[in-house]
Amino acid sequence: xxxxxxxxxxxxxxxxxxxxxxxxxxxxxxxxxxxxxxxxxxxxxxxxxxxxxxxxxxxxxxxxxxxxxxxxxxxxxxxxxxxxxxxxxxxxxxxxxxxxxxxxxxxxxxxxxxxxxxxxxxxxxxxxxxxxxxxxxxxxxxxxxxxxxxxxxxxxxxxxxxxxxxxxxxxxxxxxxxxxxxxxxxxxxxxxxxxxxxxxxxxxxxxxxxxxxxxxxxxxxxxxxxxxxxxxxxxxxxxxxxxxxxxxxxxxxxxxxxxxxxxxxxxxxxxxxxxxxxxxxxxxxxxxxxxxxxxxxxxxxxxxxxxxxxxxxxxxxxxxxxxxxxxxxxxxxxxxxxxxxxxxxxxxxxxxxxxxxxxxxxxxxxxxxxxxxxxxxxxxxxxxxxxxxxxxxxxxxxxxxxxxxxxxxxxxxxxxxxxxxxxxxxxxxxxxxxxxxxxxxxxxxxxxxxxxxxxxxxxxxxxxxxxxxxxxxxxxxxxxxxxxxxxxxxxxxxxxxxxxxxxxxxxxxxxxxxxxxxxxxxxxxxxxxxxxxxxxxxxxxxxxxxxxxxxxxxxxxxxxxxxxxxxxxxxxxxxxxxxxxxxxxxxxxxxxxxxxxxxxxxxxxxxxxxxxxxxxxxxxxxxxxxxxxxxxxxxxxxxxxxxxxxxxxxxxxxxxxxxxxxxxxxxxxxxxxxxxxxxxxxxxxxxxxxxxxxxxxxxxxxxxxxxxxxxxxxxxxxxxxxxxxxxxxxxxxxxxxxxxxxxxxxxxxxxxxxxxxxxxx
Amino acid sequence: xxxxxxxxxxxxxxxxxxxxxxxxxxxxxxxxxxxxxxxxxxxxxxxxxxxxxxxxxxxxxxxxxxxxxxxxxxxxxxxxxxxxxxxxxxxxxxxxxxxxxxxxxxxxxxxxxxxxxxxxxxxxxxxxxxxxxxxxxxxxxxxxxxxxxxxxxxxxx
Numbered sequence: 001x002x003x004x005x006x007x008x009x010x011x012x013x014x015x016x017x018x019x020x021x022x023x024x025x026x027x028x029x030x031x032x033x034x035x036x037x038x039x040x041x042x043x044x045x046x047x048x049x050x051x052x053x054x055x056x057x058x059x060x061x062x063x064x065x066x067x068x069x070x071x072x073x074x075x076x077x078x079x080x081x082x083x084x085x086x087x088x089x090x091x092x093x094x095x096x097x098x099x100x101x102x103x104x105x106x107x108x109x110x111x112x113x114x115x116x117x118x119x120x121x122x123x124x125x126x127x128x129x130x131x132x133x134x135x136x137x138x139x140x141x142x143x144x145x146x147x148x149x150x151x152x153x154x155x156x157x158x159x160x161x162x163x164x165x166x167x168x169x170x171x172x173x174x175x176x177x178x179x180x181x182x183x184x185x186x187x188x189x190x191x192x193x194x195x196x197x198x199x200x201x202x203x204x205x206x207x208x209x210x211x212x213x214x215x216x217x218x219x220x221x222x223x224x225x226x227x228x229x230x231x232x233x234x235x236x237x238x239x240x241x242x243x244x245x246x247x248x249x250x251x252x253x254x255x256x257x258x259x260x261x262x263x264x265x266x267x268x269x270x271x272x273x274x275x276x277x278x279x280x281x282x283x284x285x286x287x288x289x290x291x292x293x294x295x296x297x298x299x300x301x302x303x304x305x306x307x308x309x310x311x312x313x314x315x316x317x318x319x320x321x322x323x324x325x326x327x328x329x330x331x332x333x334x335x336x337x338x339x340x341x342x343x344x345x346x347x348x349x350x351x352x353x354x355x356x357x358x359x360x361x362x363x364x365x366x367x368x369x370x371x372x373x374x375x376x377x378x379x380x381x382x383x384x385x386x387x388x389x390x391x392x393x394x395x396x397x398x399x400x401x402x403x404x405x406x407x408x409x410x411x412x413x414x415x416x417x418x419x420x421x422x423x424x425x426x427x428x429x430x431x432x433x434x435x436x437x438x439x440x441x442x443x444x445x446x447x448x449x450x451x452x453x454x455x456x457x458x459x460x461x462x463x464x465x466x467x468x469x470x471x472x473x474x475x476x477x478x479x480x481x482x483x484x485x486x487x488x489x490x491x492x493x494x495x496x497x498x499x500x501x502x503x504x505x506x507x508x509x510x511x512x513x514x515x516x517x518x519x520x521x522x523x524x525x526x527x528x529x530x531x532x533x534x535x536x537x538x539x540x541x542x543x544x545x546x547x548x549x550x551x552x553x554x555x556x557x558x559x560x561x562x563x564x565x566x567x568x569x570x571x572x573x574x575x576x577x578x579x580x581x582x583x584x585x586x587x588x589x590x591x592x593x594x595x596x597x598x599x600x601x602x603x604x605x606x607x608x609x610x611x612x613x614x615x616x617x618x619x620x621x622x623x624x625x626x627x628x629x630x631x632x633x634x635x636x637x638x639x640x641x642x643x644x645x646x647x648x649x650x651x652x653x654x655x656x657x658x659x660x661x662x663x664x665x666x667x668x669x670x671x672x673x674x675x676x677x678x679x680x681x682x683x684x685x686x687x688x689x690x691x692x693x694x695x696x697x698x699x700x701x702x703x704x705x706x707x708x709x710x711x712x713x714x715x716x717x718x719x720x721x722x723x724x725x726x727x728x729x730x731x732x733x734x735x736x737x738x739x740x741x742x743x744x745x746x747x748x749x750x751x752x753x754x755x756x757x758x759x760x761x
Numbered sequence: 762x763x764x765x766x767x768x769x770x771x772x773x774x775x776x777x778x779x780x781x782x783x784x785x786x787x788x789x790x791x792x793x794x795x796x797x798x799x800x801x802x803x804x805x806x807x808x809x810x811x812x813x814x815x816x817x818x819x820x821x822x823x824x825x826x827x828x829x830x831x832x833x834x835x836x837x838x839x840x841x842x843x844x845x846x847x848x849x850x851x852x853x854x855x856x857x858x859x860x861x862x863x864x865x866x867x868x869x870x871x872x873x874x875x876x877x878x879x880x881x882x883x884x885x886x887x888x889x890x891x892x893x894x895x896x897x898x899x900x901x902x903x904x905x906x907x908x909x910x911x912x913x914x915x916x917x918x
Contacts (some may be wrong), residue, residue: 015853026795030796203897254861259896653899656899684896690901
């Protein structure tokens, strides 16, 4: 294996490939695009959480000058209008009934946005309101009607083990069990037990959902979209329109933030249907308020108990997780699976029993949110670890170290052994936070950790094109959502091909041009696409070598590979020279390719364990209940950082996103209505929330299956930060809060409660 | 209605609807799409442009109000030879963006601050930039970039 010091491009914080474009305003996002003859769509949304649509009168809207067409759910004849990669339960526009406030009921296609908006007001919809099912308990209760009256067809992924399916108001049920939990609890020395609540959250990608679709009469569909997974969108569109895969082209320009909220299919089928109906290219740009009504994160109620023996060793964990999945499945079946897996954490626990349900309600559909179930379950699990440490009379860091799985040890029977040094990471975080320093009044410290089965299903295909002038293109179906993959992938190609980074171009995110990549999520791109690019480069080099042997009329064995070319005795040839001599022509190029699938060392799941390590010191204002961060430490156990600065940036970004849920983010429903679905009322972290001291550290043990031993990052730190804050608060005050966010009001009330209890005693 | 203003140093004469916001005019009519629109309610700062050197939220600022004034967008920040403004360079150097959607607004808001207060402190940067949201970076790289640009601009004087 190449030593770290031998890398010339990889493991260096090179300039971002998209940097100049993004600081000069020339980077083009879908929201910036216009196409010839483009019309605009606007969407009429349901005012009811659950209702039958009795009639829709579009005549007045249609006769408004400038209106081209109107689309409603009864005009979809010839299409397969229900989509979904897990369950095909999602109509591209409401058909016969609505299931949440905000669901699209009609779309107006007009020459301009304003006319489309005006026409919405002229559509008359008659509803028969039905009793809404707004929470998980009601949805699960005997006698509650079904939100979806029929079982829906399986999506592309149903039948794989991640999507076992369910029925009724249960969208998905996952059971994880090993050992004998009952016996473990019966023999335990201490048991911590509690109910925790992780709120409903909104990712707030700053670019709201937007797509442009052009359905051509000859059956070609081209879609530009701010989407993380273009190939999943292509799949759903091909199904909806009954088109072959080569006739659906999904192109993804720069994406203005994703964080999971732009994974899988969102508005694309609706926009494509608007184009199909009107015969015009159509753009639909949602506002942020509409984005709030499109996708959110699953809120979770977790009943959990964990047991230790007299030596302070974890002996059992049992949990019931209820996810409020909203009106449609989206990616919640996967969130359900992952939440069930991830609640175990990076610990060795011999007896485990987890039940997780994703439950339909008449609220905004929930789907992927950074951490994919990890944040929802790490809050209860890591809170409880601190409770058990206290019961055992043990320091919380020492307690963790005693129970954390060592590198190569198994935490989930049958899954990949843990490919990280979690105890080392926790020690490093504790050292960085200087845990042994005396605490000021109102201050508390904690280090928390998480382990996520990351990478998703490993099917990743890539090509590199090597040109006879020494330039190289990487053709990748991964999308650039800001994580820096377009830079990292070119670094790998430059390293392997021995060419300057400036000569490597990334061609990406166009399903007609690049090979299949399942998704850009689950922190997989560096690990899987990075490895595919590396292997594609090696394949191109193998071709070049054969060509060189042919040109030099020697056996391939006589060739020695050197950086950027070969040597044969005293003769040296660069790859461009080989190509030119071989083809006897200028300007040629060859393609190296790689097809990764679930085979070889990618057979075991997960692709890698993504470790989240966060340490915080909080400062509490006891007068107001307001918490601020004095110190924040993140440890990125990433195997090898292809780009160290961006890797650290991912950890800080994830921790900050998690900080928002820890301290102030929560979507609030009052009955059927989402009450705070605007950025005026939904508070996300700002500059002033920045911790006073921040350290972002990397651990590079090269223990992953990715290129050069790399593993993914970017989602780990979002998981442990909220329990870290809750634990630090408990250390500072003795108050344990089991519900997020830790708003000043909630903290202040808990402090008052504790004081009044103390005075009663 | 016809209005004119100075746009990135050049004269702009436009025929607009009275209701149009500066963001609509700059993005739609002038095709200066470096300006990004997100919250549309003066919370996020992504649509920040400079009008007579002061930051405004173009999403809620009527284009009419810009008549006769100097409007600067991200496209007008590099000098005529294409050399980046120290803030742009500093954002590159510190990886002070990821998705980049907030970046034009961030840079312009920071420019207004540094133009007014070359000897800026961290506390002043944080206070001034609190109206610009970023969901990717966690802000620290942006703070570092603004510090570096402040130093660079002071040294140039």
